[in-house]
Amino acid sequence: MAHFAALVGLGSYLPPRRVTNEELATMFDTSAEWIATRTGIRARHWAAPGVATSDLAVEAGHRALKSANLPLEPGAVDAVVLATTTPDHPCPATAPQVAARLGLGTVAAYDIAAVCSGFVYALATASAQITAGQARRVLVIGAETYSTILNPADRTTSVIFGDGAGAVVLRAVPDADRPGVILGVDLGSDGSRQDLITIPAGGSRERSTPGEPDPQDRYFTMQGKKVFAEAVNRMGESATALLDRVGWPAGSVDHLVGHQANIRILKALAQRLGLPEERAVVNVDRVGNTSAASIPLALSDAVAAGTLPSGSRVLLTAFGGGLTWGAAALTWPDLSAA
């Protein structure tokens, strides 16, 4: 029997400390207004010292399972997929620890490293496990603590990124026309431009340079303007290819849920796809760029605000380091976010 993967649960978690532009303006040579006009961001959340990515992932995962009416016990899901750029440790992956702490037993658990595109990559992988018959239910989490990799000397990245986690539950269903079914995905990458978004040190390439690495190379770096253009161009191409495959005219998309990097990217993307700006779901103003967590956080916000009704056509699209990008299409299910 054919299986389709349907989204049946959604949850999110933000660490309590809210950092406003005004606070950042006291730390960096910038102004609250400069940050707001360049990025659309007014506040973001940063985890307290001692709080790691798994801590946020466990909270969001718990809430998504609750939203799907699933218990915290072995057998609730068959796999846990965690998208992150900021794992608790370089080794091992963070997902097994999250699965264990959620009481989910000895399920398959693995991390996905696709930076800001991570959630869409994880969704695609989890969906494929279900359609292949390898899993009936999968917990997919995007969780990040970028505050642990931001360079305090680099105001351009420090004002953009926030911490947070979002999660969804996918479940096998027999029919494709049921709301929530992942109707299609599109993934891509361009490793020739890996230098645009990178943490230069800390990996096996570090040994290629003699001596101790520059401490600055332990931090996240991004070439913002080049990334802006690549993001709009790649997300535009990917979304267009997916819409064509799914058979949705671009104008029929009700909600464009793009990676929340910068409001001006979201607007440019809506324009590229020929959609009115108001169809773009926006919460970057409140949470900043939370990388792999951004799409489920934006979905949770929209559900909580009542602006994402069941039956509406939703297009997810993301872009990140790698370079990587991806898109997914689904009709929104009837669920309440936790």
Place this chain on the structure above:
Amino acid sequence: MSTQTQTLTDQLLKMMTVQYGAPEDITAGTSFDALDLDSLVIVEVAVALTGRYGVDVTEEELHEAGDIAGTVALLEAKGVRA
């Protein structure tokens, strides 16, 4: 100036003033640097031109083009027809 060049010039003048906040009195020869636009605008214009005309346009190319007349020449060199 050919009709085609004139049309592209008009399209770009309109885009710069209506969408990106350039002053109404700019001409094809007004330097982008003189417009006092924030640093992301030229990137946004490059992206918008890429989408509108279906050719790759980068921020660096627009800085080199310098003004709308230069940008029209750039687009024409890439095969764009109004």
